[in-house]
Amino acid sequence: MPEQVPRLLAVFLTASVALVIARSLLVPDTFGDIGHYRAAATDSVVAHQKKYAGHQECALCHGQIQEMRLAGNHRGVRCEVCHGPAANHVSNPLEVKPPAPQDREFCTLCHEYNASRPTGFPQIDPADHNPHVPCIACHEPHAPEPPGMPGDCSACHGQIARQKAVSHHSAVPCTTCHQTPDEHKVNPRSVRPSKPTERDFCGACHAQERLAGIPQIDLTAHNPAYLCWQCHYPHYPGTS
């Protein structure tokens, strides 16, 4: 055998032995027993000090509030989501009191308008919606309900409302163009507002020569095959 071969083999053998030794020293004993992780990790996690008590523990003393919560819109939000880990409070109820957040910033973590939130989920624009008033002044946090049905479309459609507010249509109320059944406020997805289906609807303002300062068109000549809002975005007209 040429002398190169044993020399090279010695190098690879050393590297392989080093890897085996390193593995025996560094890989935890219980690694791979259950899955691709250290099985004893579950025991380490169990050994951690318990911080959360669980909402059943809360119900033992605060049964009335628990009932109210379970019947309301926050039935899926457990006590410790807002009040924080309560294990210490459970073991020492008189001395350790859990916090009760009152800042608007806390509620807006879930309720600030965000386009990626599902339609119909209560969302507000904190800058517009009663600024500086704590949320809990109007809404009971354990069973929140809107103080009434949303009075204004902007409560849910804030982005459109803000865009319209700076457009030429700022003075036109939403309900001029959208016929909105009251049921829409309760079941926004199943009952939807209407949209204009006739060109004459826009023509009421935009094909009347007597309305000075408003863009005028000839409805018969101006792209008669299309509805106006197919080209002109009505919440921000002037763009197409």
Next chain:
Amino acid sequence: MQGYIYPNEFELQWSLLIVLYPYITGLVAGAFILASLERVFNVKEVQPTYRLSLLTALAFLLVATLPLLAHLGHPERSYEIFMTPNRQSAMAMFGFVYAWYLMVVLLVEIWFDYRKDMVAWYRDSKGFKRWLYYALTLGSTDISEKALRFDDSAGRWITIIGIPSAFLLHGYVGFIFGSVKANPWWSSVLMPVVFLFSAIVSGIALVLLLYMITTLFRWRPINMACLDKLAQFLFYALVVDFSLEMLDFLHRLYESEESIEILSQMIQSRLFLSLIVLQILLGTVIPLVTLGLFSPGLKRGGFVKVRPEAKQLVYLACAVLIQIGIFSIRWNVVIGGQLFSKSLRGLTVYKVEFLGIEGLAMTLGLLFLPFVILWILVKVLPPWTDQEVGRLAKATG
């Protein structure tokens, strides 16, 4: 930001360093495949670049993992992929692909190829250098004709193993992207093949650049036969690479999946400069046409006959443009795949930071580092085959 994007798509998770990683890995694979031309396919003209290609591949391979380590942020944990290998994870298996390529292919091939010279340098040197070269020979100092014949034969076999290994190394990088089925910009079975051929293109172009620059600084004449051959192979590789990319492009267009609209918006806006201008026009079409005219790829001596000095400049410009183009390919794949929303309704933006662990300064540093390593490697293991080194070897051998 434009249109609608999900909240978690606002910030790009894979940054400039992840652009750098496939770029560097591609250079490794490409340089090695170029070296195999001489060794396995007996293309004698490129012999002056054989050792330079191997050292270039090694220098870049040593740096290839650093962008990943910097990006992940916990380099001290990297050994764990060797300790507890996860065969279900393509990313986790990279450590083994890398180790195989580094230890079994590249280092062993370099060792067999240099052994005779290292023995000669060991015998000719004194002090530290003598011990360094002795350590590098692993104590194997037999340079009898029989031993050298074995070196040559072993080197050839390792190169034969090395070609599929180089394909595996870079095909793997394309596989990582191509197998992300949720991302229509990445998910394509052609991805590993496209990556591979762009790697070959970038590797040949880099070695061509390095050969010209090092020869220039050593005040040696450039071997035009070698340069022409390199340019010829560069042209062929570029033709295949461009065809595959166009095939992928046409396939996407013909399929016209629901993502096609947002992808075309992205190409026309966010990626216009990097894809249309840098990758396709400057990085591919111009070098392709130029090499087609000047290199012997289509006609012996090329269609346009110019003086060798002018031809060298043309090749140099093409190689630089190709490097820009290949880097743009990596950019367009990695960054492009994260610029559009999975809702297919919006585009986000990526702003490169300058400092910071994933910034431009770090990227430039990591891009410069292989050249420093290559400089050291060249000092220790001179790859030159001209008279100077040959005479030294002869005198001591």
